[in-house]
Amino acid sequence: MIRVLLADDEDLIRTALAALLGLEPDLEVVAQASGGRAAVDAALAHRPDVAVVDLEMPGGPDGLGVAAELARALPSCRVVILTGHGRPPLLQRALEAGARAFLPKGSPGGALADVIRRVHSGQRYVDPALAADALTAPPCPLTDRELEVLRLAEHDAPVTVIARKAGLSQGTVRNYLAAAATKIGASGRAEAYRIAHEHGWL
Incomplete structure (x- = not known):
């Protein structure tokens, strides 16, 4: 029996996945969580074989943070x-x-169960269409520092706040934001943030 943890902040999706996986004779959902921190705590408490984690969840860390x-x-x-x-x-x-x-x-209904079995047996799985896109996607043109400052600029945070969090001067923050916007053809930092977020660079 493969023990599974489900973590998704949308109750309807999480419940539907649990019901779907419950139909599989070799899978058992042993825990559910609605946020990143709860997912880590539940995993440490229940020690599942496989954790199925939504990429974007509230409550600190996101899916990537949970994986790490x-x-x-x-x-x-x-x-x-x-x-x-x-x-x-x-x-x-x-x-x-x-x-x-x-x-x-958006994958077919039975795909998740098959993927859980694959990773439990030691394999990796990446959606073929996504893998093909990844091979042809242009690299991110922004530096790590530009990305860091742009990330902190979410919700139109004031330059003073960004500077304090990044440990930089306000002038340096403005320079990084301007450089990031120029590189990706944005009219300002709000558009630069949106474009970077849509491309998955943040």
């Missing part, structure tokens, strides 16, 4: 990232974080 934490604290638990946002850079970051599979939420 479990890779360190519970390496016997294989992580499957389930997402509605299958962008190539996110695929690379998920694999680097320790995830064993990356599956879009």
Whole structure:
């Protein structure tokens, strides 16, 4: 019997997945969580064989963070990232974080059960269409510092706040934001953030 943890902040999706997996004779959902921190705690408490984790969840860490934490604290638990946002850079970051599979939420009904079995047996799985996109996707043109500052600029945070969090001067923050916007053809930092987020660079 393969023991499974489900983590998704949308109750309807999580409950539907649990019901779907419950029909499989060799799978048992032993725990559910609605956020990243709860997912890590539940994994440490129940020690599942496989954790199916939504990419974007509230309550600190996101799916990538959960994968990274479990890779360190519970390496016997294989992580499957389930997402509605299958962008190539996110695929690379998920694999680097320790995830064993990356599956879009729009996949066929039986695909998740098959992927759980695959990763439990030691294999990896990446959706073929997403893998093909990843091979042809242009690289991110922004530096790590530009990405860091742009990430902190979410919700139109003031430059003073960004500077304090990044440990930089306000002038340096403005320069990084301007450079990032120029490189990706954005009219300002709000548009630069949106474009970077849509491409999965953040």
